[in-house]
Amino acid sequence: MSPRAGLSPDRVTALALEIVDRDGPDALTLARVAESAGVATPSLYKHIGGLADLRDRVSVRVVAELTGRVRHSVVGVGGDAAVRALLRAYRDYLVEYPHRAGLLVNPAASAPAGELLDVVLAVLDGFGLAGSAAIHAARTLRSVAHGFAVLQAGGGFGYPEDLEETFRLLADTVVTGVRQTYLAS
Amino acid sequence: MSPRAGLSPDRVTALALEIVDRDGPDALTLARVAESAGVATPSLYKHIGGLADLRDRVSVRVVAELTGRVRHSVVGVGGDAAVRALLRAYRDYLVEYPHRAGLLVNPAASAPAGELLDVVLAVLDGFGLAGSAAIHAARTLRSVAHGFAVLQAGGGFGYPEDLEETFRLLADTVVTGVRQTYLAS
DNA sequence: CACGGTTGGCTAATGATATTAGCTTAATGG
DNA sequence: CCATTAAGCTAATATCATTAGCCAACCGTG
Incomplete structure (x- = not known):
């Protein structure tokens, strides 16, 4: 050696x-x-x-990779479909790598987390949202994506029956909720 | 000793x-x-x-306590207000005890997690939802509550500016989204 | 091509921790 | 009052992280 x-x-x-x-x-x-x-x-x-530093580095890499996946999922897509694609990419990532769930929330990974936020903001821009409304909506989307993905990856829902259907309805709920809440005209 | x-x-x-x-x-x-x-x-x-068993016991206690808080927050409240109260109770719990965030998803705590689901289902019942639609909606609510609370507790949003406003809008989004998605008439 | 500094390996040592085994003593119940 | 059981203890082992100090390999310069 x-x-x-x-x-x-x-x-x-x-x-x-x-x-x-x-x-x-x-x-x-x-x-x-x-x-x-x-x-x-x-x-x-x-x-x-040391070990703590290594954990932080792994977190940074994971958040960066997730950001790449999410970004890739929305190129050439707009409006509702982009929001759905974004949610699905987030979830698919944690289904593929369930043990990474706990690494996604780490102050050391704030740089790539900021990039992820930018991607979401870009999607919302194509959705007709900008400024502080877009910030709030982006946080909402991140919350939904993160919550569902973490719970699915960790077995937090009892029986995983019909989770795909739950996910579709969750996407519907978010899309229509955001439209109604932020774009009520 | x-x-x-x-x-x-x-x-x-x-x-x-x-x-x-x-x-x-x-x-x-x-x-x-x-x-x-x-x-x-x-x-x-x-x-x-042993240590692993102790961690599981702590998880069980935490999920049970959270369930109690959520249950308490919705007594005597119905409809939209109950959904908002539920989301707020979940979030307040992790704001008060941020270090407990990672303990909420643990297969060992499936019993109290099931009780939490029952509380959410009861709220949705008063909302006019039952059966498999209620299951999907309950999972959606849990995802939203969990995601936002975990991200706030872990500093997952960049600057915590206007998080209270984000939370209000998130509640609006979910309430209107669930109405539109599950109660479209 | 040599050579010197820098870098990346190594071993040794220390301290924290979890876990198991086996002993001893306090509480309890007949 | 005694026997059983439960709850503490010490000792021992194994795994880790971390620091210190040593030595060899690499790389650029003369």
């Missing part, structure tokens, strides 16, 4: 994320990351500040 | 919850609980199964 292992902060973060995805956030230990990197545990400190 | 300390599973759980509230979930260790109980760490195993 003496020859250089070609590690880097990004590489360490990627290995950490694999462990989280496989065995959950509690399984993320420096010992396991070091093992999967083929390196002794203290060597990791040459690349990261 | 040799004389009996008068511990019990409930007492241990209560001490654990105090630690979570003061210093966050990561600060919950058996060593700290034992210290605050005036007991050696292994003695705790006479009352709980």
Whole structure:
């Protein structure tokens, strides 16, 4: 193991994320990351500040990746369909990676979280909303997307029966609610 | 410390919850609980199964307490006002105890989570909703309440400016959305 | 091509923690 | 009043994170 292992902060973060995805956030230990990197545990400190720092880095990466997914889901789509696509992308992400749910809320990830907000604001702009109304509506959309996705990923709904139908109705509820509340004319 | 300390599973759980509230979930260790109980760490195993079991017990207690708050908030209230009260009670609970956010989604707490669902269903019944439509609407309400509360508690919105206004508009959005989606006549 | 600094590995040591095993003593019930 | 049970204890083990200090590999410069 003496020859250089070609590690880097990004590489360490990627290995950490694999462990989280496989065995959950509690399984993320420096010992396991070091093992999967083929390196002794203290060597990791040459690349990261410690376990807390590594957790923050994983959070940043996860929020950034989610932002990318959401952004991608709404290109070329507008109006109601864009809102639905956004909600679905958020949910699909946590269905694919359920163990990442707890990593999405972290003050250390405020930069990519801001980008996510920008994406939502762009969707709402195409929806005819701007200014402080758009801010409130964006927070609402994020709340709905986050709440449903987290609860589904964590098994927070009792039986998962008809969750797809619940999701469709939730999207209907939000779309019509936002229209009525912010665009009442 | 040799004389009996008068511990019990409930007492241990209560001490654990105090630690979570003061210093966050990561600060919950058996060593700290034992210290605050005036007991050696292994003695705790006479009352709980271990750290994981203790976490589950804390989750159960938290979800049960939240359910009580929500239930209390809607007695004597009906229709739109009940939905608003329910959302507000959920949010207020996590504003008061922000460190409990992560404890609300836990398969071990499915029993009190089911009770929470029953409370929401009762509100929706007074709203004129029953059957599978009520189930979908209840999941929607839980998603919205949970998402907003978790994000606020965790600082997930950038600047907390005008969050009260966001919350009011979120309630409007949900109430009108549910009406339109489930009670379109 | 050599060589010196920087970087990325290592081992050793320390301290916190969870958990198990086995002992001892206080409470309790017949 | 005694026996059983429950609740505490100490000791031991294993896993971790973290710090300190050492050494070898890499890289740019002369």
